[in-house]
Structure formats: C-alpha cells, structure tokens
Amino acid sequence: MSNENKTDTPANSTASVNPTANWEKGTICIQAGFTPSVGGPRVLPIFQSTTYKYEDLDQVERLFALKETGYKYTRTGNPTVAAFEQKVTLLEGGVGAVALASGQAATLLSVLNLCKSGDHIVSAATVYGGSYTLFGHTLKKYGIEVTFIDPEDPQSTLEKAFQPNTKVLFAETLGNPGLAILDFAKFASLAKKFDVPFIVDNTLATPYLCNPFKLGANIVIHSATKYIDGHATSLGGVVIDGGNYNWSNGKFPELTEPDPSYHGFRYVEIFKNAAYIAKARAQYLRDFGACLSPFNAFMLNLGLETLHLRMAQHSKNALALAAFLQKHPQVAWVIYPGLPENPSYERIGKYFLQNEASGVLTFGLKGDRKAARTFVKSLKVAALVVHIGDARTSVLHPATSTHSQMTVEEQLSAGITPDMIRVSVGIEDAKDILADFDQALKSIQA
Ligand SMILES: *Cc1c(COP(=O)(O)O)cnc(C)c1O
Numbered sequence: 001m002s003n004e005n006k007t008d009t010p011a012n013s014t015a016s017v018n019p020t021a022n023w024e025k026g027t028i029c030i031q032a033g034f035t036p037s038v039g040g041p042r043v044l045p046i047f048q049s050t051t052y053k054y055e056d057l058d059q060v061e062r063l064f065a066l067k068e069t070g071y072k073y074t075r076t077g078n079p080t081v082a083a084f085e086q087k088v089t090l091l092e093g094g095v096g097a098v099a100l101a102s103g104q105a106a107t108l109l110s111v112l113n114l115c116k117s118g119d120h121i122v123s124a125a126t127v128y129g130g131s132y133t134l135f136g137h138t139l140k141k142y143g144i145e146v147t148f149i150d151p152e153d154p155q156s157t158l159e160k161a162f163q164p165n166t167k168v169l170f171a172e173t174l175g176n177p178g179l180a181i182l183d184f185a186k187f188a189s190l191a192k193k194f195d196v197p198f199i200v201d202n203t204l205a206t207p208y209l210c211n212p213f214k215l216g217a218n219i220v221i222h223s224a225t226k227y228i229d230g231h232a233t234s235l236g237g238v239v240i241d242g243g244n245y246n247w248s249n250g251k252f253p254e255l256t257e258p259d260p261s262y263h264g265f266r267y268v269e270i271f272k273n274a275a276y277i278a279k280a281r282a283q284y285l286r287d288f289g290a291c292l293s294p295f296n297a298f299m300l301n302l303g304l305e306t307l308h309l310r311m312a313q314h315s316k317n318a319l320a321l322a323a324f325l326q327k328h329p330q331v332a333w334v335i336y337p338g339l340p341e342n343p344s345y346e347r348i349g350k351y352f353l354q355n356e357a358s359g360v361l362t363f364g365l366k367g368d369r370k371a372a373r374t375f376v377k378s379l380k381v382a383a384l385v386v387h388i389g390d391a392r393t394s395v396l397h398p399a400t401s402t403h404s405q406m407t408v409e410e411q412l413s414a415g416i417t418p419d420m421i422r423v424s425v426g427i428e429d430a431k432d433i434l435a436d437f438d439q440a441l442k443s444i445q446a
Helices: 025-031 057-064 079-092 103-112 129-141 155-159 184-194 267-288 294-304 307-326 345-351 369-378 408-413 430-445
Strands: 096-100 120-124 145-149 166-172 198-201 219-223 237-241 331-335 360-365 394-396 420-424
Touching (some): 025 307, 079 294, 096 103, 120 129, 129 145, 155 184, 237 267, 360 369, 369 430
Parallel strands (some): 120 145, 120 166
Antiparallel strands (some): 096 237, 331 360, 360 420
C-alpha cells in the first residue's frame, strides 16, 4: 500500500498529501484513496484485521504520541476504511474525514465534537427525521438545546434563533421529503455573522451534485447508506472537515486548549486546519466506538466507483418520471426540484455542480388512503421499502410509515399529506419505471 494509506491520524489522511487531488470527480470516484503497488492487488483489499503488528515498544510509544503515523486498532483506523475516507475527502474537497457505522453516528459525532451540556444548536426543521429526534429529544436530555428554524424564513427572522452559546448551524443540502434545496447564501451569511460552524448533511445531493464547502459549509456529513453505497447493502456514515473554520476564536476551547484525555495535545496547534477531524477521531471514535467496519468500507468504496454514473441516471430517470406524473390524470401534484416550475429549480443552477436534481421526488395521488394502498400494492418494478438512494426504484407512503408516529396535524405541518407518495427513482430503464407507475395508477380506478 502507498504511504498515504498507512495512517489513521488525520494529520496524515489529509487531501494535501494525495497526488490525485486535481483529478476530475469521475476519476476520483473510481481510483482515489488506494494506490496499487506493482505486483499488488488492483482493487482495494478488505483489511479484516482488528490489530496491527509493531517492531518494538518504542514504535508503539511513538504511534500513541502521534510522533509516527500508523494504525493502532481498527476502532480508530483501518487501511480499508482510510481509503474510503480519503476518497470522500477528495470528492468533497475537504482536509480529512472520519467514517462511521451509520449516518446517525455521523450526525451525532459531527455535533458532539463541538457541543457539550449548556450549548445550543440552530437547525433547519426540515432535516431528516433521525436528526430531528436526535436534536429535539435525545441531545436535550444531555443538556444541549436546539432551536428549529424554517430555512425559507427571511434572514432577519432566522437571526433571532442565535444565542451567545450557539455552537452549530445545521441544515441539509436537499431536505426530504420536502425536497427544497437549501438557500446556501443565506445560511453561509448567518454562519459568518454569528461566527458559528455550519454543518451540512449532503446525503441526498451527494458530492457529485454539490460541494457544500464551496458554498460556506465548514463540516459536511453523509449517510453513506444512501447514494454512496447505492445498492442498499451497507450502512455507513462519514464526517468531512472543510478545514475552513477558525477554531481559535475563543468559542471552542476543546480545540485550542490541552486535551487531558489525549497526552495534553492542543488540536489546533498540532493538526492546524484539520484540528476538528483529528479531535473527532482521537476522542470520539475512541470513546463512542461507532466505527465503520472494513467490510462495509469496501462496499461503500465500491459504490463510490459508480457514483458519478448513477447520480446522472437517477436524476435523468427522476426528471422523466416527474414529467410523466405531472401529466397523469390520477396525480394531483408533483414535487421535484428538477422541474422548472419548482421553487428550488433556480438553486440547481446556483449551487449544484451538474444540471441534475438527484433521484427523489414526491407526488400526490388523487384519492384517499385506500387509493394509496392500491397503488403501492400494484407496483411491480418499484418496491415498497423504507430507503432512498438504491439502484432499484423504491416507494414509500410517509403518512403510514416514517411519519406515522405524528398526529395528522403534526404531519400536515411537516408537509406530509395523506396522499403523498415518496419515490426514490432507480437506474432501471426509464421506460419500464414509467410503464409500472402508469399501470399502478390505472389500478386505482379499477
Ligand atoms: C438516512 C439519512 C440519515 C441517517 O443515516 P443512516 O445511515 O440511516 O443512519 C441522515 N441524514 C439523511 C439525509 C438521511 O437520508
């Protein structure tokens, strides 16, 4: 293996040491993160090993003191996992990443790396349900308060949510199932004005369609379970550090003062602009243990190899299905940001790297819950599953599944109507997807 993959210390898993940093996205997707040696395996191997062998006690001492780079134990670093982390770092244009067991673990770690009891988060109310319950219920029990905001409110209204103890601004590039693209200019301006790190969940857009670091984000997270994996095989998450926040502004002493749990290191002093991700690994991969397994890292890396091709096809098929549904007599409404009349449409041109809008859309069936039942049961190409981002087309009825714990009133205020069907459009032939929806829609009338 090349030197760049021999380490689990963030100082040495930064993008700057990788000679492939100027590659285009498709090449990074396929080849970055792992450099085959002559006579060695062409494909990233699964290093299914918890442990690593050392020369002598001196070497181990140097490793633990971070004076030498190398792996210690797979909870805090593994060569297969590191290759995945490096590839994602390059795709997002960050300075380092930590891979985790799930997207939820990534959200938790991204926030806890900055917040402790007594701190406050400002979060878009439109975030993923798991992020909403984590912030609104679970973190509250640990003394971290949240103010949820409507991301479409004017800046003057949103400014009122910030407090002197606000340590994080959190939002998603493309919320779900609302499917609005974030007003990055407004959020970046809020983050700057209050000098608060801006964390963006980029799961639905993927680093192929959007790079939030270029739009003012400081930390990006992903549920790699969705489009990064792309085949519904593996859970995973990742936190990426943009290296673009000044941690020495007095608000984050844990990054600038000695860490009594780790040799008294001062992260900013040692790791410079990769201090955040170094701390995340040194403290929280170590203490929480929500690490990505080498096998799942292999699967996620394999998924990334076709991310650029899949996202183009997901987007193309979703646009075709959205246009088809719009004209269908059984359909009341369609929400897809790739439709020119959608309120988010102009933000694609502004913030997205391709003229593509990802693969998730929602639509309203004419009729009641019974119509939804009949429609879903009649689908043959698409399947009813609780997931998005799969190569296979999937549908979900949010009112009876993901949002069923809410009252009807709560559902409506979250934009969940009883007629709403969410579709994660796959990469099958569009003709077959459209024909499947057509026959299932016709079955409602029968
Ligand atoms: C699924 C999802 C998560 C949570 O990820 P898991 O891998 O399921 O833990 C977080 N954010 C978004 C936007 C998601 O879609």
